[in-house]
Amino acid sequence: MAVAPSKARTGFGSKFACAASAAALTAGGAGVDWAEVTALTPPSDTADTEEVTHMESPDARREWIKTLIDSGEADIECNLVAGSATDLAMQAAMLSPDAYYYKMAIPAAERGKFWVITGLCLITGYTRGTPIAGKMTGTARLKFTGTRTEAASA
Numbered sequence: 001m002a003v004a005p006s007k008a009r010t011g012f013g014s015k016f017a018c019a020a021s022a023a024a025l026t027a028g029g030a031g032v033d034w035a036e037v038t039a040l041t042p043p044s045d046t047a048d049t050e051e052v053t054h055m056e057s058p059d060a061r062r063e064w065i066k067t068l069i070d071s072g073e074a075d076i077e078c079n080l081v082a083g084s085a086t087d088l089a090m091q092a093a094m095l096s097p098d099a100y101y102y103k104m105a106i107p108a109a110e111r112g113k114f115w116v117i118t119g120l121c122l123i124t125g126y127t128r129g130t131p132i133a134g135k136m137t138g139t140a141r142l143k144f145t146g147t148r149t150e151a152a153s154a
Contacts, residue, residue, distance in 0.1 A: 009107040013114075016040050016059070016076050017103045018093060018121070018140075025101040025118075030085035034078055038137070041074035042104055042117050043144045071144035080128055080136035090140045093123035099145055108152060117147030 019025040019032045047066040057063050078086055093100050102121050105114040125141030 003046050007109045009109070009111075011040075011106060013107050014040055015103075015114075016104040018089070018118055018123070020093075020096065020098065020100055022101050025103055031089035034076065034089065035084065035086045036079035036081070037076060038079060039075070039077040040104060040106075041076075042106065042149055043071040043074065043119070044054035046072060071119075071146075071148065073141060073143050075139050075141055077137055077139045078092050080130070080138040082128070083137070087128075087138055090123070090126045090138055092142065096123070100140070105153065114153040115150065116153050117150050119144060120146050 014037065016037050017025055017028060017033045017034065024032055046069070048070065049064045049067050049087050050067045051062060052065050053062045078090075081087060099120040099122055102117075102119060104117040106117070107113075108115045121142040123140050124143050125139075127139045127141075129137040129139070
């Protein structure tokens with residue numbers, strides 16, 4: 001019996017873009033397409049629950065229902081180039097009270113193809129690390145909000 005080879009991939013080639021408007025996200029360019037991304041995490045859903053136990057719940061067991069879905073939080077890390085378009089975009093997004101449009105492209109099973117995730121997020125933090133020995137990093141903290149779209153790239 002032949003065993004099919006694994007289709008596992010590394011995250012190499014992944015891309016992240018973030019903009020204040022859908023039009024700017026589509027147009028791309030400096031400050032929208034974040035440069036030198038080293039790590040990103042796609043949204044990760046969890047569902048809240050609410051207890052619905054009542055005086056006649058079967059076998060005196062607690063009962064639960066699912067309520068709202070939360071798409072979670074994630075960090076996007078880049079090599080820090082202080083004053084670059086990416087650094088300035090991360091700072092501006094952190095200071096903005098508005099939700100930003102995002103687009104993540106991660107390698108799909110078929111080589112050369114990407115799985116694209118788009119939606120809205122709030123940039124809730126931005127940290128710059130400048131170690132004495134090691135690379136400088138910029139890390140943006142995202143809180144995903146609302147629904148998202150996921151599809152194979154065209």
